[in-house]
Amino acid sequence: MLYGLVDANNFYVSCERAFQPRLEGKPVIVLSNRDGCIVARSNEAKALGIKMGKPLFECKELIEAHNVQVFSSNYSLYGDMSRRLMSTLTHFVEEVEVYSIDEAFILADGYEGVYPSIRGLGSAIRQTADQWLRLPVSIGFGLTKTLAKVANRLAKARPELEGVCVLDTPGAISQALEEYPVGDLWGVGGRYAGMLKRNNITTAAQLRDAPDDWIRQFMTVNGLRLVHELRGTPCKLLELSQPARKSICSEPGFGQLVPDLETLTDALTSHLSRCCEKLRKQDLLCGSVTVYLKTNRHRKTPGNGLPVKPYYNSVTVELPHPTSSTPALLKYAISGLKSIFAFGYNYQKVGIMLTDLVPFHYRQKGIFVEGPNEKMIQLSAVVDKINHRYGKDKLRLASQMYNPDWPMKLAYLSPKYTTRWEDILEVK
DNA sequence: TCTGGGGTCCTAGGACCC
DNA sequence: TCTGGGGTCCTAGGACCC
Numbered sequence: 001m002l003y004g005l006v007d008a009n010n011f012y013v014s015c016e017r018a019f020q021p022r023l024e025g026k027p028v029i030v031l032s033n034r035d036g037c038i039v040a041r042s043n044e045a046k047a048l049g050i051k052m053g054k055p056l057f058e059c060k061e062l063i064e065a066h067n068v069q070v071f072s073s074n075y076s077l078y079g080d081m082s083r084r085l086m087s088t089l090t091h092f093v094e095e096v097e098v099y100s101i102d103e104a105f106i107l108a109d110g111y112e113g114v115y116p117s118i119r120g121l122g123s124a125i126r127q128t129a130d131q132w133l134r135l136p137v138s139i140g141f142g143l144t145k146t147l148a149k150v151a152n153r154l155a156k157a158r159p160e161l162e163g164v165c166v167l168d169t170p171g172a173i174s175q176a177l178e179e180y181p182v183g184d185l186w187g188v189g190g191r192y193a194g195m196l197k198r199n200n201i202t203t204a205a206q207l208r209d210a211p212d213d214w215i216r217q218f219m220t221v222n223g224l225r226l227v228h229e230l231r232g233t234p235c236k237l238l239e240l241s242q243p244a245r246k247s248i249c250s251e252p253g254f255g256q257l258v259p260d261l262e263t264l265t266d267a268l269t270s271h272l273s274r275c276c277e278k279l280r281k282q283d284l285l286c287g288s289v290t291v292y293l294k295t296n297r298h299r300k301t302p303g304n305g306l307p308v309k310p311y312y313n314s315v316t317v318e319l320p321h322p323t324s325s326t327p328a329l330l331k332y333a334i335s336g337l338k339s340i341f342a343f344g345y346n347y348q349k350v351g352i353m354l355t356d357l358v359p360f361h362y363r364q365k366g367i368f369v370e371g372p373n374e375k376m377i378q379l380s381a382v383v384d385k386i387n388h389r390y391g392k393d394k395l396r397l398a399s400q401m402y403n404p405d406w407p408m409k410l411a412y413l414s415p416k417y418t419t420r421w422e423d424i425l426e427v428k
Numbered sequence: 429t430c431t432g433g434g435g436t437c438c439t440a441g442g443a444c445c446c
Numbered sequence: 447t448c449t450g451g452g453g454t455c456c457t458a459g460g461a462c463c464c
Binding site: 055 | 447448449450451452453454455456457
């Protein structure tokens with residue numbers, strides 16, 4: 001039995017390319033929400049030295065000099081392509097864990113009769129993803145999820161493997177781990193990588209051979225699980241059903257600095273509406289709401305170079321009973337915002353987080369307080385339906401002003417090829 | 429002289445993931 | 447001028463209980 005990790009290469013870029021073949025072979029990048037940072041790059045863009053997470057404006061010159069093709073995030077398209085990719089996988093294996101928008105773990109077991117080898121299974125998946133979706137994917141197989149991750153990265157890095165890497169023998173595993181930088185392991189971020197380096201651990205093999213007590217002490221039980229997985233003992237199993245969400249949040253920036261409570265309330269209403277839609281879509285109720293407010297930490301005062309008066313504050317308001325009604329939650333959110341608002345700052349973000357989530361069917365009426373207002377919840381569901389049909393925010397609360405001056409930065413958006421009738425390609 | 433020994437719950441902070 | 451937006455898990459320490 002082997003774990004497999006199927007990962008779409010440069011996923012967002014590949015989604016754009018699937019519908020615009022002229023982008024093949026050219027440097028392409030995709031931006032974060034509101035066109036702020038670079039979140040996906042084609043191999044050609046990577047080769048130019050365009051870094052992940054860099055703000056767009058810092059790369060302007062490089063982009064113009066090399067005619068890099070730029071796209072805003074088109075989540076309708078990426079989400080739909082992701083769903084199609086995951087459903088393609090179920091044609092090959094029974095057990096699929098959707099791990100992220102572009103990755104899935106699979107369990108490859110008992111397919112020897114169908115495919116000549118595990119490599120054969122991998123190649124078949126790759127070929128089908130290309131044929132059905134025009135998505136390039138890489139596949140790694142290993143004794144554990146962590147080893148499958150390692151194999152996946154090798155499949156991407158070594159062209160001679162043709163997108164499929166199998167680590168199923170002690171020799172192959174050891175050799176791979178001896179050359180594998182410890183910082184590239186799943187579960188080792190910048191902090192741990194630095195700490196490990198100071199202790200002369202630079203390869204995955206050295207980490208695998210470190211004493212358990214030491215790992216436990218400095219990397220907690222998560223580190224210990226990682227080490228056991230490297231040794232071939234599965235500690236992270238396939239999660240076939242999506243675990244219930246524990247929180248839902250929204251904290252997009254404004255794209256400009258905001259000093260007044262009125263505009264903050266407007267933004268808060270908009271974020272909350274978004275969160276509540278997610279909440280209802282997942283059939284959940286929310287028991288408490290946290291609001292936070294912050295200034296821009298990047299902004300510096302000219303002259304001394306110190307950050308402009310920073311401010312951060314947050315407040316959590318518990319609801320008398322869980323609800324998913326937008327107006328009901330908004331009342332508490334706005335009272336929270338008022339309690340932490342301070343004059344004299346230019347705010348960059350107002351964020352909102354819904355926590356204490358419970359499934360809708362758990363709702364119960366309190367003994368001394370009224371239960372969730374069923375009519376208000378039904379009303380919100382109707383609003384969702386109407387907005388789904390006629391467009392985002394067609395129906396909205398009055399405190400969410402309609403402000404056409406706000407620059408909605410999505411300058412490079414591609415059509416929603418697969419989810420909007422008007423955007424479907426025509427074949428002539 | 430000698431000053432108990434269990435628990436639970438909550439929060440903040442730190443690490444990580446895509 | 448312009449700097450992403452979601453999530454998860456673990457631990458230590460404090461408050462409180464009997």
